[in-house]
Amino acid sequence: ATERHTTVSRxxxxxxxxxxxxxxLLRLGSARVAATLGHATARTIDELAAPAGPGHAGAIASTEPETLRVFMVLLLNPLLLETERYLPILEKLVRLVLALxxxxxALLIEWLRDSSSEDVAQVIRVLQRLVxxxxxxxxxxxxDCSPAVSLLGLLYETNLRFRMVPSSLFYNPHACSAINLEADLDRFRTMPAAFSMCKYPFLLPLRLKQQLLMISARRRMNDAVARGLMQRSQESIARAMAERAPREPVTTESSPFAYVAEAAAAAAAAAPAVLL
Known part of the structure; x- marks a missing residue:
């Protein structure tokens, strides 16, 4: 028998x-085989999520390569592409990865980076479907889709440095179509801890990025106009008060505002005292 050649990755x-x-396995088209593989995947994730016991740090606190290899196998499981069916499993797996x-x-993402671009693209597609x-x-x-988006963000940052896949894979137009862009921008500015798509601009297609820039520019212009109107209003009030003041040179000691203060003080002095 010919020995099978294997290529072991990092x-x-x-x-x-x-x-x-x-x-x-999946080519068999057997529902029973797929169900068995799904149950095995769920059981493995549950074991990884098991709390630490006496003398055992727990999988999510581990930095052992053996444990991280299990995460690698799970992330590349093609069953997860059926996101609707395996959503609870996938959601738990994502939280476990972030809890490492x-x-x-970082080592897990490095391993994924060193695998094929198809593997990276598969993980991104799975996470995008969850979102x-x-x-x-x-x-x-x-x-809550925040954990999946956070993991996508880590992959996006890695992709910026190593160009593993096209940046367009990180766009999620379907998810973005479900948001009100202006309301999302308000939430991003006023509620930093809340989830906002604006916090993760890599999810926004170019068209929505352009809309976001237009909204921001319009708001800045409106703010500038409002500030200008307020300043003009204050200047008008100051001029009106100056015209009512005695016709004398306006100095630091005799400004319209000082005149009003002096008049108020004189009126208070002339008022009868209140008897207790």
Whole structure:
């Protein structure tokens, strides 16, 4: 028998063989096989999420390569492309990835970066579908897509440096169509802790970025006009008070405002005292 050639990536996994195994299983078209794989995926994620026990730090606190390889296998599971069906599993997996120690999370993204561009694109598509579902399906409004968007943000920052995939893969026009851009901008400015698409501009297609710039420019212009009107109003009031003041040179001691203060003081002095 001919020995099969394997190519082990930096993460210690033969990703090509793993992709082939996934494809072979799904190519069978067996609902039973898919269900078994789905149950195994869910059980593995539950084990990773299990709280730490005596003498055990827990998977999400681990920086061990063995644990991170499990995350790698899960992220590249093609079943997750059926996002509607596996949404609870995917949502939990995303939260677990973000809960990893920073150094472990960075290593996981580095491994993903060093894999094929197809693998990176698959993970991005899975996360984008989660965001789209939560943003557009009224039945899922109670769910939070912030973790998925945060993970997309980490991948986007990595992609800026290494150009793994086209930047357009990070656009999510379907999710963006579900928001009111002006209201989202207000939320971004007044509620920094709240979720806002403006906080993650990589999700916005070019057309929406242009609209956002136009909205911001219009608001700045309106603010400038309002400030100008306020200044003119204040100047008009000052001129009116100056015209009512005695005709004498206006000095620091005898300004319209000083005249009003002196008149008020004189009136107070002339008023009868209040008897207790």
């Amino acid at each position: 993460c210690g996994l033969d990703l090509a063989s793993m992709r082939s195994a996934y494809s072979d 120690p920073k150094v472990a999370r 789209r579902l939560v943003m557009t399906d009224p039945k899922l409004k109670s769910l």
